[in-house]
Amino acid sequence: MKLAIVGATGMVGRTMLKVLSERNIKIDELYPVTSATNRGKIIEYKGKNYAAITIEEAVKLDLDFAIFSAGGNVSQEWAPRFAARNIVVIDNSSAWRMNDNCPLVVPQINQDSIGDAKIIANPNCSTIQMVLALHPLHHLYGIKRIVVSTYQSVSGTGKAAVQQMEDERKKGSSSNMVYSYPIDQNCIPHCDVFLDNGYTKEEMKLVNETRKIFASPDIQITATAVRVPVTGGHSESINVAFERDFDMNDVKKALTQTEGVVLVDNTQNNQYPMPIYAKDKDEVFVGRLRRDESNPNTLNMWVVADNLRKGAATNAIEILEKLIKN
Secondary structure (H helix, E strand, C coil): CEEEEECCCCHHHHHHHHHHHHHCCCCCEEEEECCHHHCCCEEEECCEEEECECHHHHCCCCCCEEEECCCHHHHHHHHHHHHHCCCEEEECCCCCCCCCCCCECCHHHHHHHCCCCCEEECCCHHHHHHHHHHHHHHHHHCEEEEEEEEEECHHHCCHHHHHHHHHHHHHCCCCCCCCCCCCCCCCECCCCCECCCCCEHHHHHHHHHHHHHHCCCCCEEEEEEEECCCCCCEEEEEEEEECCCCCHHHHHHHHHCCCCEEECCEHHHCECCCHHHHCCCCCEEEEEEEECCCCCCEEEEEEEECCCHHHHHHHHHHHHHHHHHC
16 A cells, blocks of 8 residues: 655644554555655654655655645645546545535544545544534434534644643743734634634534534534643533434443443543543543433533544544555
């Protein structure tokens, strides 16, 4: 198998290499791809050194797969060029997610949608963890409406944002302000850019991507996305209304039996999901399950996952595993 990682020096790219190594996927030829300024940079993988190449060089190679994590503009321009050479692209940006010809895939939910697609979209990090937790419940009870508030790690913005927070913690301020405001000891209700409807792109990704993954365009969804001073792991408070009533024991059983989901819901012993425990793990953690006493057939839940792993790198590698197997 011949594989290129486009954006290999970024936070997600480096995590992809880590996940590939952990899962011991057989790679015959590996090509880390970076910007022209980083061409030749040495990338270490499983004890071997690889010199980074440019995307112009990579597209000319006889590759089987290319995993993109270099931003929407790069994906928009280059993914079709790779696909035209019969290279299957797994794209981590938002460029192709809502394209009708590109499947939007969480393997545990809708791997069958891949078909013979040459460009496969990896969903947004906050979407992945939400839909994985909700999918078994949607199957059982039919989701009518979702109200979700996210508490998202600075690592979701990138290396520079993590540096801003670390500078503020060490020195009280940062000379490299990625956010419009300090993030340390602060919460910023602003993830991505604002749209004409008053929501951010991040919030609308939760709406549109969830409907596409579930193939349920009529689900009512509203979202608020908040950036919080955490280095790894997104948290979500989810209020979900169902078409049919539910039994809490059946809800817990369904979540326990769902691949990739871990139930942590023992409030008597103060056990519930937190990003500090989800960090560097591939699972989605669910807890604080409780019936919404103000609305019929409605459940409250708290969902946490490492946004660099299941929220990005791991999900992409799981797609790759399914493609190799098939």
